[in-house]
Amino acid sequence: MIKNEISFRVRYAETDRMGFVYYGNYAAYLEMGRVELLRSVGMSYRALEDQGVLLPVRDFSIQYRQAALYDDLLTLETSMTELPETRIHFTYVLRNDVGLLLTTADTTLIFVDQNTSRPIRCPNALYSLLAPFFTN
Amino acid sequence: MIKNEISFRVRYAETDRMGFVYYGNYAAYLEMGRVELLRSVGMSYRALEDQGVLLPVRDFSIQYRQAALYDDLLTLETSMTELPETRIHFTYVLRNDVGLLLTTADTTLIFVDQNTSRPIRCPNALYSLLAPFFTN
Amino acid sequence: MIKNEISFRVRYAETDRMGFVYYGNYAAYLEMGRVELLRSVGMSYRALEDQGVLLPVRDFSIQYRQAALYDDLLTLETSMTELPETRIHFTYVLRNDVGLLLTTADTTLIFVDQNTSRPIRCPNALYSLLAPFFTN
């Protein structure tokens, strides 16, 4: 299992007329979480893409428990619980600065070869960085 | 059951570096779908909010099958399959202009009293507009 | 001179905590305006890009006079007042559904060769479509 945590402030642009973070804007937060988790094991997602491997999201579900508000300092915990084969799965827990649970979510992404637009297995370069975390 | 269909073009702002619609941007499409479904039965969501009833999203899940591309003319079908009580549920099917299935999704929203910030039942004004579609 | 008009509704996602359209979100409206102006003379911006010509924005200025509100039905008038050479210039006037002036803006874009990343002159395919509007 791999866990990573990031903190960031809610931007004005992310709020909506209700004064809450717009429900679609959490997707960008989750993306930051998984990108930083990958960076923490030594993999730049940008470099992966530059090598011709895309990671489009295949499935996404999210449960909104409490609203995130403007200027809130949020903490996002991102976890990878399985070594990826053809899919890569992340789960997320978002809390505000007093530890209140705001949102839980999970995403499944696939690996795609940019040239052929076809699904591929997890590239070796990434797999070998992740594997040590899943031995026991 | 109530169904509604809207069509719109993918905006440049909605695309990402992969050339696809960014996965978080579909949320705004779905919001348009349910707002237009409500308008089709005679209810303005803006009016509902102006009367102090908020409809925050509680749960959202989405399955991405094919990518929507810049300038694609998309068609979104939104359905309400149950008369709402304390929650209102919508399902969505998004297709491109050759009828290819791109995305399916569903959302559950709750009714909240703006003054008390507490959940309430579906307001009568909305309930009475929806009920005729669910008699049998 | 070429003029074009489009109408569209403000989406919930585009509002902010003040209840207005967030000031950065008008950029996407203007993009729709210029894309539809080009389409009206027979040029698909997507096709232009697929042929390797990019049109990044170089300068953008905007004056906010009245706020656009959620669910407002807006009308955007886009104008091209000069035949483009190395730059292409658009001006914009945005009004709400009672004709109130909300926003004026202008943008200058350049033509860039996608392969070399270098500025180029307006492609002939586009120039020849635009020229008839500027003869006198």
Place this chain on the structure above:
Amino acid sequence: MIKNEISFRVRYAETDRMGFVYYGNYAAYLEMGRVELLRSVGMSYRALEDQGVLLPVRDFSIQYRQAALYDDLLTLETSMTELPETRIHFTYVLRNDVGLLLTTADTTLIFVDQNTSRPIRCPNALYSLLAPFFTN
């Protein structure tokens, strides 16, 4: 004069089909810059709004010199060169992590009383925090 600097990474959600940051998304960066400048002198913009003072943007202009790219670590310098009276003016310089100038911009905001929706002068609470920086 007051200056402030923030650093942040470009998010995937902020890129577009060209692979650059979408031109409308810089607005959210500038908002972060001015909010942090105000925080640095002891003023929370959120608190200001909670006290009934809104700061809508009145004029915004931006010059794009070089594109910001996905995952770039950007540095934004925000400056206030005049003590605000009825308007508050900020200028911005955005650079990437090798110091290359990407974007310059400026914004003018007005103070609005949330209850009356009318322009007001800079609130005393803010003015007294800013004044010490402009004495000479």
